[in-house]
Amino acid sequence: MEIVFTVLILLLAVAASGILTRSLRFALPLPLVQIAIGALLAWPALGMHVSFDPEIFMMLFIPPLLFADGWRIPKRELFMARRAVLMLALGLVFMTVLVVGYFVHALVPSISLPVAFALAAVLSPTDAVALSGIVGKGKIPSRLMHILEGEALMNDASGLVALKFAIAAALTGVFSIREASISFVIIAAGGLATGAAVSWLFSFVSAHFFSLTEEGDPAPGVVMTLLIPFAAYLIAERFEVSGILSAVAAGMMMNYASVAHSGSVASRVRAGSTWTMIEFVFNGMVFILLGLQFPHTIGRALLDAHETSDALVWRLIGYIVAVAAALYAMRFVWVWLLRWFASRSAARHGVANAVPGLRTVTVTTVAGVRGAVTLAGVLSLPELLPGGAPLPGRDLAIFIASGVILLSLLVAVVALPLLLRGWRRSKDPHAAEETMARTMAAQAAIRAIDEVHDEKCSDLDESESAYAADVTARVMDLYRRRLATLDEEQEPRELARRADALEFQMKLAAMRAERTTLLALRNSHAINDETLNKLMREVDLLETALTAHRK
Missing domain, CATH: 1.10.12 (Lyase 2-enoyl-coa Hydratase; Chain  A, domain 2)
Incomplete structure (x- = not known):
C-alpha cells in the first residue's frame, strides 16, 4: 500500500509541477521546479523518503526516455555530426575520467584513486533532457543542439562502462587498459546490435503476425511499442552488453521499421500522444526523485559536518565547487581544441575565418549539465570491499556527485539565457527542404x-x-x-496566405460551434455520452490537424 501511495504522490507532483510552471509570472525551468518539489517532499515536516535503487531506476526510467530520444533525434544530422559527437561521447568521457580522477584524488586524498576514477566516470555523462527543459526548444542553434543530444545519448554508455572498470579496480586492485578497451568495443557494439535487432524483430512480427499495421484498435500496437525499450535493455544486460546503447539503437531503428510509418493513422496518433505523456511523466519523476535524494545526500552531510565545525562545511562545499570547475575547464578546453582543429582543416580547404567562436564553446561547456544517470551511477558504488571493510570515500563521492549535479543545473539556469541572449541565429537550415517536400507532396x-x-x-x-x-x-x-x-512570387503568395488565414478562422469558429452544440445536446439528453464522445473525437482530430498545419 505504501508503494501505491508513493507512486500516486509522485504522479501528483509531476502534474503539479507542470501547472505551477505555467502559472508563474516569471520563466522558471521545469526540471528545477520538479527538483524543488522533490526536495520539499523530503522536508522533515512531510517526511517522504523514496529509497533510490540504482538498478531499478536504470531499468525502469532510463530505457524509455533514451528510446524516445533515439526515435526522435534526426538521424541525418546525427550522422553529419558524427565526428563531434564521438569525440565528445568517447574522447571527452575518457579524458574526463583520467584528468578529473587524478584531480579528485589529489584534492581529497581520502578518496582512493579507483573511487576517484569512478566518481569522474559518473560525472562525465551529460543530460540533454535537463538541458532542453532549461533552455526550451529552438533557443540553441539546431546543429549545436543535435551535437549535444547525440553526445548525451552516447556518453551514458561510455561513462557507465568506465564506471564498471573503475569499480572492478577498486574491489580487486587490478586494471588493464587493453582489456578495458576491448571490452568497451564489445559492450558498445553488442548493445547497438541488440537494440536494432529487437526493434526489427518487433516490426517483422507485428507486420506479419499481429496485423498491427492494418486498420483496427491501435491499442495493442501502442502497448507493444512501450515494451520495446525494456526488452532491448533487459536482453542486452542479459548478454552483458550495453543496455543503454541497446535502448538508443532500438529507438533509432524504429524510424526505419515499417510499423512506424505504414500503420494506421489512429495507431500513429495514439502512439504519439502516448509517448508524449510517458516522456513528461517519466522525466518529471526522474527530477522529482533527484530532489527527494538531495536533502539526504547533501543536506545530511552538511548538517553532520556543521556539528563538527563550520570549517568542515565550507571544505565540503569547496570540494563541490572545485570538482565542478575542473569539469567545466576540461570540457571547455576539449571543445575549444575540437573547434580549433576543425578550423585548421577548413582553412586548408580554403575556408577563411573558420576560427573557434568563444560564445559557442562557452555555451557547449555550460550546456553539459549532469542529471539522473550521474546520481544512479554514483549510488551503485559498492558499500563494502571483498574483505568486508567499507569502501573508502564512497559517502564523500556521493556527496560531491550530488552537489555537482545541483550546481551544474543552477549554473545552466543562470548562464545559458545570458549567453544565448542576442545570439544571431541563422535561418532555419531545413526551411528550403521543407518547402520542397510540401511542394512535391501537393503536386503528387x-x-x-x-x-x-x-x-x-x-x-x-x-x-x-x-x-x-x-x-x-x-x-x-x-x-x-x-x-x-x-510560390516564390510575393503577390500570389500573400493573397493565398490571406485566404488561408481567413479559411482557418472560419473553420476554427465552425468546429468550436460544433463542440458547443454537441455539449448542449448531451446536457439536454438529446444524445448520450457515447454519441458525444464519438463526434467530439472527430471534431478534435480535425482541429488538431488544422492547428498542426498552422504551426
Whole structure:
C-alpha cells in the first residue's frame, strides 16, 4: 500500500509541477521546479523518503526516455555530426575520467584513486533532457543542439562502462587498459546490435503476425511499442552488453521499421500522444526523485559536518565547487581544441575565418549539465570491499556527485539565457527542404486526384460527371492554394496566405460551434455520452490537424 501511495504522490507532483510552471509570472525551468518539489517532499515536516535503487531506476526510467530520444533525434544530422559527437561521447568521457580522477584524488586524498576514477566516470555523462527543459526548444542553434543530444545519448554508455572498470579496480586492485578497451568495443557494439535487432524483430512480427499495421484498435500496437525499450535493455544486460546503447539503437531503428510509418493513422496518433505523456511523466519523476535524494545526500552531510565545525562545511562545499570547475575547464578546453582543429582543416580547404567562436564553446561547456544517470551511477558504488571493510570515500563521492549535479543545473539556469541572449541565429537550415517536400507532396496529391477522377468518372452521365467535376475541383483547390502559399512570387503568395488565414478562422469558429452544440445536446439528453464522445473525437482530430498545419 505504501508503494501505491508513493507512486500516486509522485504522479501528483509531476502534474503539479507542470501547472505551477505555467502559472508563474516569471520563466522558471521545469526540471528545477520538479527538483524543488522533490526536495520539499523530503522536508522533515512531510517526511517522504523514496529509497533510490540504482538498478531499478536504470531499468525502469532510463530505457524509455533514451528510446524516445533515439526515435526522435534526426538521424541525418546525427550522422553529419558524427565526428563531434564521438569525440565528445568517447574522447571527452575518457579524458574526463583520467584528468578529473587524478584531480579528485589529489584534492581529497581520502578518496582512493579507483573511487576517484569512478566518481569522474559518473560525472562525465551529460543530460540533454535537463538541458532542453532549461533552455526550451529552438533557443540553441539546431546543429549545436543535435551535437549535444547525440553526445548525451552516447556518453551514458561510455561513462557507465568506465564506471564498471573503475569499480572492478577498486574491489580487486587490478586494471588493464587493453582489456578495458576491448571490452568497451564489445559492450558498445553488442548493445547497438541488440537494440536494432529487437526493434526489427518487433516490426517483422507485428507486420506479419499481429496485423498491427492494418486498420483496427491501435491499442495493442501502442502497448507493444512501450515494451520495446525494456526488452532491448533487459536482453542486452542479459548478454552483458550495453543496455543503454541497446535502448538508443532500438529507438533509432524504429524510424526505419515499417510499423512506424505504414500503420494506421489512429495507431500513429495514439502512439504519439502516448509517448508524449510517458516522456513528461517519466522525466518529471526522474527530477522529482533527484530532489527527494538531495536533502539526504547533501543536506545530511552538511548538517553532520556543521556539528563538527563550520570549517568542515565550507571544505565540503569547496570540494563541490572545485570538482565542478575542473569539469567545466576540461570540457571547455576539449571543445575549444575540437573547434580549433576543425578550423585548421577548413582553412586548408580554403575556408577563411573558420576560427573557434568563444560564445559557442562557452555555451557547449555550460550546456553539459549532469542529471539522473550521474546520481544512479554514483549510488551503485559498492558499500563494502571483498574483505568486508567499507569502501573508502564512497559517502564523500556521493556527496560531491550530488552537489555537482545541483550546481551544474543552477549554473545552466543562470548562464545559458545570458549567453544565448542576442545570439544571431541563422535561418532555419531545413526551411528550403521543407518547402520542397510540401511542394512535391501537393503536386503528387493533385496527380492522384486527377487519376481518381479519370477512373471514377469515365462511365458517369452528364449530370453525375458535372457533380464529380465539382467535387474534384473542391478537393484539388486545397492543394492548389497550398502550392500558391509556397510560390516564390510575393503577390500570389500573400493573397493565398490571406485566404488561408481567413479559411482557418472560419473553420476554427465552425468546429468550436460544433463542440458547443454537441455539449448542449448531451446536457439536454438529446444524445448520450457515447454519441458525444464519438463526434467530439472527430471534431478534435480535425482541429488538431488544422492547428498542426498552422504551426
